[in-house]
Amino acid sequence: MDTIDPIHVQVLAAILFALGLTAVVTRRNIFFLLMGVELMLNAVNLSLIGFARTLPAAQGSLTGHIVPLFTIAVAAAEACVGLAMVICITRGKDTVDADAFADMKE
Amino acid sequence: MAAEIMPTASLLALLAPVILLLVGGLAALGSEPFLDRKAKHTWLPWVVALAAVAGLVSLAWTPVGQVHGLLALDTARTWLVGAVLASTAIGIAGLQQSLSRDEFEGGEPYALMAFAGVGAAIMVMAADLLALFVGLEIASLSIYALVGLRRDRLDSHEGLFKYFIMGAVFSAIFLYGLAMTYGATGSTAYGAPVIAGREKLLLLGHALVILGLLFKVGAVPFHAWSPDAYTGAPVAVTGFMGSVVKVGGFAALGAIWLNASATASGSHVGGVLPLDAAVTLTAQGAALLKPFSMIFLVLGLVSVVIGNFSALRQVSIRRLVAFSSVAHAGYMLFALALPVLADQGTSTVQLGSLWYYLVGYAVATAGALTAVAALSGKTDDGDQLHLLAGQGRTQPFYGLVLTIFVASFAGLPPTIGFLGKFLIFGDLVGKGYVVWAIVTMLLAIVGAAFYLKLLVSLWSAVGKEAASAGSSIMTRWTVAAAAIAVVVLMACPDILTRPGMALAGPEPVKAAQAP
Numbered sequence: 191m192d193t194i195d196p197i198h199v200q201v202l203a204a205i206l207f208a209l210g211l212t213a214v215v216t217r218r219n220i221f222f223l224l225m226g227v228e229l230m231l232n233a234v235n236l237s238l239i240g241f242a243r244t245l246p247a248a249q250g251s252l253t254g255h256i257v258p259l260f261t262i263a264v265a266a267a268e269a270c271v272g273l274a275m276v277i278c279i280t281r282g283k284d285t286v287d288a289d290a291f292a293d294m295k296e
Numbered sequence: 297m298a299a300e301i302m303p304t305a306s307l308l309a310l311l312a313p314v315i316l317l318l319v320g321g322l323a324a325l326g327s328e329p330f331l332d333r334k335a336k337h338t339w340l341p342w343v344v345a346l347a348a349v350a351g352l353v354s355l356a357w358t359p360v361g362q363v364h365g366l367l368a369l370d371t372a373r374t375w376l377v378g379a380v381l382a383s384t385a386i387g388i389a390g391l392q393q394s395l396s397r398d399e400f401e402g403g404e405p406y407a408l409m410a411f412a413g414v415g416a417a418i419m420v421m422a423a424d425l426l427a428l429f430v431g432l433e434i435a436s437l438s439i440y441a442l443v444g445l446r447r448d449r450l451d452s453h454e455g456l457f458k459y460f461i462m463g464a465v466f467s468a469i470f471l472y473g474l475a476m477t478y479g480a481t482g483s484t485a486y487g488a489p490v491i492a493g494r495e496k497l498l499l500l501g502h503a504l505v506i507l508g509l510l511f512k513v514g515a516v517p518f519h520a521w522s523p524d525a526y527t528g529a530p531v532a533v534t535g536f537m538g539s540v541v542k543v544g545g546f547a548a549l550g551a552i553w554l555n556a557s558a559t560a561s562g563s564h565v566g567g568v569l570p571l572d573a574a575v576t577l578t579a580q581g582a583a584l585l586k587p588f589s590m591i592f593l594v595l596g597l598v599s600v601v602i603g604n605f606s607a608l609r610q611v612s613i614r615r616l617v618a619f620s621s622v623a624h625a626g627y628m629l630f631a632l633a634l635p636v637l638a639d640q641g642t643s644t645v646q647l648g649s650l651w652y653y654l655v656g657y658a659v660a661t662a663g664a665l666t667a668v669a670a671l672s673g674k675t676d677d678g679d680q681l682h683l684l685a686g687q688g689r690t691q692p693f694y695g696l697v698l699t700i701f702v703a704s705f706a707g708l709p710p711t712i713g714f715l716g717k718f719l720i721f722g723d724l725v726g727k728g729y730v731v732w733a734i735v736t737m738l739l740a741i742v743g744a745a746f747y748l749k750l751l752v753s754l755w756s757a758v759g760k761e762a763a764s765a766g767s768s769i770m771t772r773w774t775v776a777a778a779a780i781a782v783v784v785l786m787a788c789p790d791i792l793t794r795p796g797m798a799l800a801g802p803e804p805v806k807a808a809q810a811p
Binding site: 203246251261268281 | 433437444448450457460464465469471472476482483484491524528
């Protein structure tokens with residue numbers, strides 16, 4: 191097997207997305223949560239580019255190449271706000287453990 | 297009736313209201329470093345609020361149409377964008393109230409609020425998942441920053457942290473849904489026809505997109521963030537985010553739902569579907585969509601139950617509003633799901649009652665929290681029920697407008713909230729869901745109980761002195777305008793679906809309710 195089928199790209203994207211989601215759900219360090227989110231967004235980019243190759247020519251597959259550009263910009267802005275958030279909240283509590291931020295009552 | 301195609305409009309003309317608000321926000325951001333602290337809270341809010349009002353006025357001249365299949369404006373969208381701009385102006389007034397009282401060192405929150413309004417307006421105008429995603433992120437990123445505004449407060453940190461992480465995850469889930477929808481249709485436009493053999497992929501993609509949006513509107517089971525984020529935010533931001541995020545999220549949900557109805561019935565002819573369109577659902581389309589609308593109905597009912605019962609125990613107005621917003625999301629899910637359900641084979645999908653409820657909810661929420669910001673005195677913690685006791689008597693104006701907004705939440709006449717609930721319950725009965733209507737009605741009475749508790753506390757004669765640190769002209773004007781709108785809009789329920797200039801008009805909402 192020496193070619194990469196489109197389905198392989200999708201499987202890889204799904205695995206990366208699942209890994210990112212798992213990191214967000216299980217890791218307790220805030221930086222790992224942010225990295226998990228980034229991994230999810232990049233998995234989606236891979237998926238979009240993979241889909242662009244599977245579409246019939248009539249559909250014009252350019253969208254799949256353009257959307258990731260938007261996603262990259264959004265991911266950068268999100269990382270920006272996320273790191274600003276980390277600075278802000280570690281000034282209050284001096285920890286990057288996510289469990290430390292669970293004081294509010296139901 | 298086949299779905300109509302919208303005419304093409306010029307980009308600048310269509311976006312004029314949004315551009316005005318954006319320019320206001322940029323002007324505020326650019327001039328912020330050159331002003332001293334007092335001037336920041338005097339001039340910047342006026343710049344942004346006037347820009348929002350100018351955008352609101354310009355809506356009267358904005359054409360109906362669509363641009364490149366990305367953005368569109370029709371009668372319903374015009375009203376929803378109007379609700380976003382009005383909420384922005386009201387939110388700015390409340391923000392000025394809180395920030396000038398706290399002598400907050402920066403003036404950038406006004407610009408952030410303008411940008412959040414721009415994002416929500418783009419979400420409403422979006423006719424394409426990519427435009428929706430960009431609008432969603434513009435709104436979300438600005439609102440994350442607004443939630444964390446009180447940098448020295450631990451509860452603010454916690455609200456921001458939870459909201460940001462969950463929001464980022466659900467944005468990624470939404471985006472994965474976008475990718476799958478693109479993979480299945482070759483396009484990111486709403487309601488694009490599916491490529492043969494990829495129906496399951498489309499279904500999964502739409503499910504993920506809807507999941508992401510349900511989080512944004514705070515419906516059960518994705519509501520866990522809302523009480524903490526709402527409490528962590530300053531009072532004025534709570535009202536603002538409660539209204540604009542809901543408008544954007546439900547507008548997007550409704551647009552996707554309407555397009556899915558048209559596509560599933562085979563009546564989607566390409567182009568952009570107006571939000572006030574009436575789509576005739578064929579038996580085949582109904583069979584496809586019915587399971588989803590049953591899920592929406594169940595989620596709606598659970599939202600109403602959890603929202604109303606949890607709100608009963610709250611003492612902070614912000615937390616109370618958070619849970620009541622979960623309940624309101626439930627009613628709006630009813631309005632979303634019901635048009636698809638019918639006794640016989642075919643039905644007409646017309647989301648007029650959802651848009652109507654949404655506009656009323658947005659204006660009332662923004663107005664109520666801005667009034668609370670004015671009433672709550674020296675700190676934001678003054679929004680506790682026992683601290684508000686008797687404040688209605690010391691400040692009768694804010695007491696009165698808050699009473700009007702709360703009456704609208706509770707669904708009492710003569711407010712827009714009454715008619716919104718009436719249309720939904722009428723629809724439930726008309727579609728044969730009498731038991732659901734009775735149960736929901738009883739739950740609405742539970743909801744009315746905690747609104748009543750708030751009003752009793754507000755007007756009780758405990759004889760305290762006024763807790764207020766004074767209120768600005770802008771706060772008084774905007775909440776007064778919002779209160780008038782809440783009452784006056786009740787008189788014209790079909791206004792949101794009244795035909796636009798170039799569009800064939802669907803029937804008024806009321807006529808559609810007849811069983």
